[in-house]
Amino acid sequence: HQAWAMRSANEPATTVDGQHIEVVANIGGLSEAQQATTLGADGVGLLRTEFLFLERTQAPTEDEQFATYREIAQAMGDAPVIVRTLDIGGDKPLPYLALPAEENPFLGERGIRLCLAHPELLQTQLRAILRAASFGRLRIMFPMIADAGELRAAKAEIERIRNELQVAPIEIGIMIEVPSAALMTDILAAEVDFFSIGTNDLTQYTLAMDRTHPTLAAQADGLHPAVLRLIARTVEAAHAAGKWVGVCGELGADPQAVPILVGLGVDELSVSVPAIPTVKAQIRALNFAQCQTSARRALVCATAAEVRQGAFD
Numbered sequence: 001h002q003a004w005a006m007r008s009a010n011e012p013a014t015t016v017d018g019q020h021i022e023v024v025a026n027i028g029g030l031s032e033a034q035q036a037t038t039l040g041a042d043g044v045g046l047l048r049t050e051f052l053f054l055e056r057t058q059a060p061t062e063d064e065q066f067a068t069y070r071e072i073a074q075a076m077g078d079a080p081v082i083v084r085t086l087d088i089g090g091d092k093p094l095p096y097l098a099l100p101a102e103e104n105p106f107l108g109e110r111g112i113r114l115c116l117a118h119p120e121l122l123q124t125q126l127r128a129i130l131r132a133a134s135f136g137r138l139r140i141m142f143p144m145i146a147d148a149g150e151l152r153a154a155k156a157e158i159e160r161i162r163n164e165l166q167v168a169p170i171e172i173g174i175m176i177e178v179p180s181a182a183l184m185t186d187i188l189a190a191e192v193d194f195f196s197i198g199t200n201d202l203t204q205y206t207l208a209m210d211r212t213h214p215t216l217a218a219q220a221d222g223l224h225p226a227v228l229r230l231i232a233r234t235v236e237a238a239h240a241a242g243k244w245v246g247v248c249g250e251l252g253a254d255p256q257a258v259p260i261l262v263g264l265g266v267d268e269l270s271v272s273v274p275a276i277p278t279v280k281a282q283i284r285a286l287n288f289a290q291c292q293t294s295a296r297r298a299l300v301c302a303t304a305a306e307v308r309q310g311a312f313d
């Protein structure tokens, strides 16, 4: 099966009735960018930049970050690369940042909240990304956006730095991974170029189940109809505004979820590098009209188990 998927890796992921889905990679460094290209990725849907910041005693410099982003942009050639700004929080300590201990790190200062509270960290990263942007097709994405105020503050930093550096505009998107953002997508859509749904966090926050919890994590299923309703709403709001939507959480590579996400109208699936050929192969065998029927049925199921038991066959 894997060998068969590999042979057609570079073919586009288009359903039998002509619905095209971009299949892109979640990566955490340059070597994965190279593997993603080999395995037929249409681009990078999520560059997790945390690898540059963790396990070191000093923050990476602007030049160091610039060099890394440039190499990744060049490795992907004409294909787009979504660079997600630093997404750390109270549960992942950084030796060079004094982060106060928090009772509930997942509800604390993480993602864009932390970056806005430490502007020098965000500014250095944005300068490096904007400088690297001319070497490929970079896009910027902010994690953990909970409301338009955060988005506007983060966008203002980009505009200020862009003026300083005299560089071209860049596409800007946000992760939809906090329920408040998913519920406000009709408003947020006007202020971004794209959305990417982070189903790992969106599931954790929607179901109030810690994604790392030893017993609860297994129940935190992104195919829960509550999560699917937030995804449906996000896609509708984005498309009404002429914007596109990706999914970059683990759900995007779940074989039971792929037909439902496609049926909900998601434009792009961003998956781990090894999953790219199989997800593309699965999409090529799907019928979009049937996926839409499955998605409609999934939205009126009562539980994730019911969705898994057969809303999609």
Ligand code: PEP
Binding pocket: 046, 048, 087, 177, 197, 198, 199, 200, 201, 202, 248, 249, 250
């Ligand atoms: C997500 O939350 O679904 C996501 C893709 O981001 P991360 O797993 O890095 O939090």
Ligand code: MG
Binding pocket: 143, 177, 198, 200, 201
């Ligand atoms: Mg997340």
